[in-house]
Amino acid sequence: MNFTSCPRVSFDFSGRFLPPVYILVFIVGLVANGWGLKSLLHNWKKLGNINVFVLNLGLADVLYLLTVPFLMVYYFMGSKWIFGDVFCKITRFCFNLNLYGSIGFLTCISVYRYLAIVHPMRVLGRISVLHSVGISVLVWLMVSIQIVPDMFFSKTSGNNTERCHDTTGKIYVEDYLKYSLGWTLTGFCIPFLIALGCYGHVIVVLCRTNTTDKVLKQRCLKLLFILILLYSVCYIPYHVLKNLNLWSRVLSKQRQCRKWFDAVYIAHRIIRGLVCLNSALNPLVYLHGEENIPAQLRQLLLRARETFSRLLNSSSVPVAQTAVEV
Numbered sequence: 001m002n003f004t005s006c007p008r009v010s011f012d013f014s015g016r017f018l019p020p021v022y023i024l025v026f027i028v029g030l031v032a033n034g035w036g037l038k039s040l041l042h043n044w045k046k047l048g049n050i051n052v053f054v055l056n057l058g059l060a061d062v063l064y065l066l067t068v069p070f071l072m073v074y075y076f077m078g079s080k081w082i083f084g085d086v087f088c089k090i091t092r093f094c095f096n097l098n099l100y101g102s103i104g105f106l107t108c109i110s111v112y113r114y115l116a117i118v119h120p121m122r123v124l125g126r127i128s129v130l131h132s133v134g135i136s137v138l139v140w141l142m143v144s145i146q147i148v149p150d151m152f153f154s155k156t157s158g159n160n161t162e163r164c165h166d167t168t169g170k171i172y173v174e175d176y177l178k179y180s181l182g183w184t185l186t187g188f189c190i191p192f193l194i195a196l197g198c199y200g201h202v203i204v205v206l207c208r209t210n211t212t213d214k215v216l217k218q219r220c221l222k223l224l225f226i227l228i229l230l231y232s233v234c235y236i237p238y239h240v241l242k243n244l245n246l247w248s249r250v251l252s253k254q255r256q257c258r259k260w261f262d263a264v265y266i267a268h269r270i271i272r273g274l275v276c277l278n279s280a281l282n283p284l285v286y287l288h289g290e291e292n293i294p295a296q297l298r299q300l301l302l303r304a305r306e307t308f309s310r311l312l313n314s315s316s317v318p319v320a321q322t323a324v325e326v
Helices: 012-042 044-065 068-076 085-118 129-151 173-208 214-253 261-281 283-287 293-325
Strands: none
Touching (some): 012 044, 012 068, 012 261, 068 085, 085 129, 085 214
């Protein structure tokens, strides 16, 4: 059956769903990263050699969060980009740098935890902060090399004032799909398999031996839970749906229409919002060594309640005085 064009996918969903998500990510992300960085500096010696990776993880989050207000404006205006082509590319670059930098540093943390538990005597005293700094520089370099080709694809359409694409426009979508598949392999699949292998071996060792330090075991299990949360909510669905969405666009361009196009687009928009949550969830890595997080949370909530009560009381006093005078 011949088609002149496929039925147009509705873009209204993005304007309703993404702005509230970005607002939540921006507020929670800034608060959580601020608290996390403070905790990191307070427990610098306690965290050991992974503190350098955790610090870089926080820097990647903050860098991306600074671009989120511009995305809020973009989606509030009905997906109309008013900040120009160059800044569109910068915004998308920061997102990818945060995403793949986070994956890279989480993989480094996983490898360090693996070495500390499975091969403690071999690495004892041999891994220094300088090693961690060198590895961090290498991670930033590798992530940047993977992202650079993305910057050469067209990101805007409609005289540079309409759309700021996550990927690229319709003209180059076939080439972008090939690039995206290779990027997914090197930037996501390989680090994911490394982290999976490390924690698979760690779990076996923890189950077989009772000599491992209990505090180290607890930290390892907490970190494993955080990684499972990040990969299951953010990273795995994002990469699957990103490439499916690109494939649907390629088929649509070739006038091969499928009923699942609209569902894939909406699912991709949803996960495009959820993947941003990694900036709000990453601070859990800062705090996984803290034993008193519940107590700190209760203290913060108590302070917030007291502040709110004072504001209510101060605003109700003039009202009461006015009522008496009348």
